[in-house]
Amino acid sequence: MKYEPVIGLEVHAQLLTHSKIFCGCPTRFGEEPNQNTCPVCMGFPGVLPVLNKRVVEFAIRVGLATHCEISRYSRWARKNYFYPDLPKGYQISQYELPICSNGYIDIGAEAAQRRIRLTRIHMEEDAGKNIHDVRGDYSLVDLNRAGVPLIEIVSEPDIKSPEEAGRYLRSLRSILQYLEVCDGNMEEGSFRCDANVSVRPTGSSVLGVKAELKNMNSFKAVEKALEYEIKRQMETLSDGGTLIQETRLWDADREVSRSLRSKEYAHDYRYFPDPDLLPLVIDNEWIENIRASLPEMPDERRARFISEYDIRAYDAELLTGRKDVADYFEEAVRLHANPKGISNWVVGDLFRVIKEERLDEKLRISNWPLSPAHLAAMVRMIDEGKISGKMAKGLFEEMLATGQPPDKIVREKGLEQVKDTGSIEQAVAQVISNHSQQVSDYRSGKEKVFGFLVGQVMKATHGKANPQMVNEILKRKLES
Ligand code: ADP
Ligand code: ZN
Ligand code: MG
Numbered sequence: 001m002k003y004e005p006v007i008g009l010e011v012h013a014q015l016l017t018h019s020k021i022f023c024g025c026p027t028r029f030g031e032e033p034n035q036n037t038c039p040v041c042m043g044f045p046g047v048l049p050v051l052n053k054r055v056v057e058f059a060i061r062v063g064l065a066t067h068c069e070i071s072r073y074s075r076w077a078r079k080n081y082f083y084p085d086l087p088k089g090y091q092i093s094q095y096e097l098p099i100c101s102n103g104y105i106d107i108g109a110e111a112a113q114r115r116i117r118l119t120r121i122h123m124e125e126d127a128g129k130n131i132h133d134v135r136g137d138y139s140l141v142d143l144n145r146a147g148v149p150l151i152e153i154v155s156e157p158d159i160k161s162p163e164e165a166g167r168y169l170r171s172l173r174s175i176l177q178y179l180e181v182c183d184g185n186m187e188e189g190s191f192r193c194d195a196n197v198s199v200r201p202t203g204s205s206v207l208g209v210k211a212e213l214k215n216m217n218s219f220k221a222v223e224k225a226l227e228y229e230i231k232r233q234m235e236t237l238s239d240g241g242t243l244i245q246e247t248r249l250w251d252a253d254r255e256v257s258r259s260l261r262s263k264e265y266a267h268d269y270r271y272f273p274d275p276d277l278l279p280l281v282i283d284n285e286w287i288e289n290i291r292a293s294l295p296e297m298p299d300e301r302r303a304r305f306i307s308e309y310d311i312r313a314y315d316a317e318l319l320t321g322r323k324d325v326a327d328y329f330e331e332a333v334r335l336h337a338n339p340k341g342i343s344n345w346v347v348g349d350l351f352r353v354i355k356e357e358r359l360d361e362k363l364r365i366s367n368w369p370l371s372p373a374h375l376a377a378m379v380r381m382i383d384e385g386k387i388s389g390k391m392a393k394g395l396f397e398e399m400l401a402t403g404q405p406p407d408k409i410v411r412e413k414g415l416e417q418v419k420d421t422g423s424i425e426q427a428v429a430q431v432i433s434n435h436s437q438q439v440s441d442y443r444s445g446k447e448k449v450f451g452f453l454v455g456q457v458m459k460a461t462h463g464k465a466n467p468q469m470v471n472e473i474l475k476r477k478l479e480s
Helices: 053-065 162-178 219-238 284-292 298-309 313-320 323-335 339-356 372-383 389-402 406-413 421-434 436-443 449-460 467-479
Strands: 003-014 077-080 090-093 100-107 114-125 129-135 138-142 149-155 191-201 211-214 246-251 256-262
Touching: 003 162, 003 219, 053 100, 053 114, 053 149, 053 162, 053 284, 090 114, 100 162, 162 191, 162 219, 162 298, 162 323, 191 219, 211 219, 219 246, 219 256, 298 313, 298 323, 298 339, 313 323, 313 339, 323 339, 323 372, 339 372, 339 389, 372 389, 372 406, 389 406, 421 436, 421 449, 421 467, 436 449, 436 467, 449 467
Parallel strands: 211 246
Antiparallel strands: 003 149, 003 191, 077 090, 100 114, 114 149, 129 138, 191 211, 246 256
8 A cells, every 4th residue: 555644733933032931031142040030930929921912023024925814912921831841730721712824835846836735823932942951960041031021933734744844844944034023043942843753554535643753953854754754654664553642752862752741632632721811812903014024925026036137936036935045135236236246156156155165054154254245346357357256156155255356366376367468478478489389280270279279378377367368368369
């Protein structure tokens, strides 16, 4: 029997608000343990939560950008469980009436486009962190993260392969970054994904028994964990075994997953409406104001890049996948109006370096040693014939390494292209007198040696002569 995978993803995204969801503590990452805490987020008895309005605004932004219905009336719920990083003994979340529902995200371009439906988006608070193995037999608890606002984005089981799961996650992250509600950093945990996966006989419309995979902290890890789990489930069924609904932890070093627990059910959490918080009532005017303030989204920007800059669809897709990269490109084009030239350098050379240095997840282009102004200045120098394309490759590396502007490097290293007729004529004359055999071959009709002679002139000028001028002068001298 043949099987097909079915995947649904649950993404937790930390929101970029300055303060926490129900108290005024800062959300800053990387502080001393328990620095960003107060009686509310430490769960002292008798305190009351006060909702941060910004969190609701951010959730609505995401809901609108993903074509959700925004609930005019939604409710907070307590999700009860015991764990040391959750001092209240419950997480404030949303359950029956989430703020957003029934949306979708289109992934991939044109013909290959697929629509992944979103079941819901709800708001909740993050838990703290337990820290093991740093102090003898003790475990430590850091509550800086407790109360940091999250949205959870739940997809329908519409995803058909690990590769498609990766594409969905990249699109979703890109949307959140464009909206400036989440920085999307998987390694620091501000964008986390739990992956639900099952397999079923190909073509069947009944869902199989799913496993929920946790603990993946990169896009690659999500794809690998899914591949491993799909294979495991298919093999189990093919061998006549049965699957149980369970939660499994991915081990990135060993590239295997292991069972953590059999599945808990919603009723285990004893959800009930939080009596400390009023139902959330949102008026239409606020929703419409937020809608009017939405920025240009990745799909729109891609379409505009194709029409406005006349660049290839594939390049436009790469350039707009990350907002900071798209901003970088447009800033460079504003400074030197050669979009195709600049696009080639960004997509070819800049991306090669980003991948090589494996900065894919962390890199902030605003800190990049090669500023858009420097890239634009370099492309201008090529376009004005001051340097050759070949010299520019070396210059690019030098700019990356030193952070210096291109004109300064060119001046200091004497890289400028030689365009003065006198010195090229001199080099040509030298080459002609040193290669009398090849010169007479050429004159008797063996035109192939021309390339060799050009090469000799370039060598004599240390590659700096303008190749077009070398061609012209050499031809003129040989034929005179
Ligand atoms: P739970 O009750 O375990 O929370 P839900 O029905 O709420 O399950 O779904 C949680 C996530 O799992 C959703 O993203 C959903 O699309 C996905 N999902 C549900 N059932 C399956 C299945 N059989 N196979 C794969 N994914 C599934
Ligand atoms: Zn607090
Ligand atoms: Mg559920």
